Amino acid sequence: MISPHPWLEHLRRHLDVARLGRDPEGVHQMRVALRRLGAWLHLGGWRVLADDIGWLRRNAGAVRDFDVLLERHPKEPLGPWLSRRRERARGALLAAIDAPRAAGLLEALSLAPPLDPDRARTALEGLAHRVETRGKRALESAHKPKEIERWHALRRALRQLRYGMEWLELPTKPLRELQDELGELGDLAVLQRQLREYPEQRHVAEIAAQLEHATERALGNARAGWRERHDAVLAAVPRTRPWTST
Amino acid sequence: MDLYLIRHAPALDAAPGGSDAARPLSPKGRRRFAQSVDGLAHLGLTFDLLLHSPWLRALETAELLAGLVRGETRVTPALAEPPGRPLLAELSGAGAAPVDPEGRLTRAPRRVAAVGHQPWLSELAAWLVLEDPEAGRQFQLGKGGVLWLRGEPAPGEMHLQALLTPKLVRALA
Numbered sequence: 140m141i142s143p144h145p146w147l148e149h150l151r152r153h154l155d156v157a158r159l160g161r162d163p164e165g166v167h168q169m170r171v172a173l174r175r176l177g178a179w180l181h182l183g184g185w186r187v188l189a190d191d192i193g194w195l196r197r198n199a200g201a202v203r204d205f206d207v208l209l210e211r212h213p214k215e216p217l218g219p220w221l222s223r224r225r226e227r228a229r230g231a232l233l234a235a236i237d238a239p240r241a242a243g244l245l246e247a248l249s250l251a252p253p254l255d256p257d258r259a260r261t262a263l264e265g266l267a268h269r270v271e272t273r274g275k276r277a278l279e280s281a282h283k284p285k286e287i288e289r290w291h292a293l294r295r296a297l298r299q300l301r302y303g304m305e306w307l308e309l310p311t312k313p314l315r316e317l318q319d320e321l322g323e324l325g326d327l328a329v330l331q332r333q334l335r336e337y338p339e340q341r342h343v344a345e346i347a348a349q350l351e352h353a354t355e356r357a358l359g360n361a362r363a364g365w366r367e368r369h370d371a372v373l374a375a376v377p378r379t380r381p382w383t384s385t
Numbered sequence: 386m387d388l389y390l391i392r393h394a395p396a397l398d399a400a401p402g403g404s405d406a407a408r409p410l411s412p413k414g415r416r417r418f419a420q421s422v423d424g425l426a427h428l429g430l431t432f433d434l435l436l437h438s439p440w441l442r443a444l445e446t447a448e449l450l451a452g453l454v455r456g457e458t459r460v461t462p463a464l465a466e467p468p469g470r471p472l473l474a475e476l477s478g479a480g481a482a483p484v485d486p487e488g489r490l491t492r493a494p495r496r497v498a499a500v501g502h503q504p505w506l507s508e509l510a511a512w513l514v515l516e517d518p519e520a521g522r523q524f525q526l527g528k529g530g531v532l533w534l535r536g537e538p539a540p541g542e543m544h545l546q547a548l549l550t551p552k553l554v555r556a557l558a
Binding site: 185186187188189190191239240242243244246247250251252 | 406451459462
């Protein structure tokens with residue numbers, strides 16, 4: 140039986156670090172723990188608590204996105220503007236961390252019964268199927284904005300499958316490699332979203348042009364990465380029944 | 386808003402040295418409440434929001450109801466204590482019907498379910514209907530039973546629509 144407690148403790152520790160705000164790793168690790176606990180709930184077939192995890196994770200994600208962007212763009216014109224937006228996101232995160240809903244989530248997770256590995260293995264197959272479907276859709280996309288969105292959807296599904304497999308202590312090397320290849324596209328999309336909201340577009344025209352090139356390159360890497368690795372990714376998932384590739 | 390106060394299904398006794406909060410549903414309680422959920426589905430009932438206490442028996446009851454939820458579920462620690470202003474604020478926020486810029490309702494008032502414990506659910510009902518939480522004994526609610534209230538979630542501002550006993554809810558299935 141698989142207990143959520145190791146990652147629950149990880150979450151508790153990093154909620155405190157995130158609250159203090161001195162080390163960006165606090166928010167990052169808080170988000171990682173929430174994602175892993177979300178995968179644990181999914182493997183157990185739980186519907187409740189998933190929205191609570193998503194709510195807290197989105198609050199952490201907003202701050203984490205700014206932390207990553209500020210590492211790459213600390214100077215004018217973007218840096219100070221991003222910092223102000225980060226402060227607003229941090230205010231919302233602190234309110235969420237201290238909300239009764241967050242305390243209730245921790246209490247409920249601490250009371251939830253451990254996960255049955257057989258049930259988890261069956262759930263893994265559903266996650267693997269989702270990865271394959273999303274990969275296929277991304278590759279078939281004809282329009283760029285839609286394609287980017289579909290690679291993100293694949294990355295999310297892949298991450299959930301990987302975390303699910305790690306709960307079962309299964310090897311995940313091909314999944315991690317593909318996840319890394321898709322990661323760049325994710326970071327670029329976060330920057331693109333922020334740039335769209337920047338008030339003086341002419342000040343960021345150069346960054347926008349660089350971003351366009353980088354996105355093209357990242358899309359090429361995503362397509363190549365999926366073509367090269369999808370067999371290995373799907374083969375890593377244990378099957379309780381024969382797998383038919385679509 | 387329509388508010389459905391639902392008492393958790395029958396649970397096992399606490400394990401030796403175990404906490405009350407960690408009591409799971411009994412197999413029979415789980416089976417019977419699954420029938421109750423079928424009964425509620427038969428009525429065409431769905432929820433825009435499901436609030437539940439963090440205690441295990443409420444969590445497991447809420448999970449059985451999850452198929453009737455069309456919106457969000459939210460863990461609500463205020464359902465695991467005597468009813469107070471924080472719970473009313475939570476219900477009030479949950480029940481607010483969205484309005485357009487002209488103040489017209491954009492959709493029907495929300496249907497909210499709250500899964501919790503006794504005597505607090507009865508006290509909450511008495512507070513919302515009679516303005517008197519101490520009159521909770523007038524709202525007897527068996528395990529797996531449903532109290533249906535309608536109105537604004539403020540003291541004395543709700544009306545009792547129905548008290549569905551567990552047996553009646555199962556019979557609807």
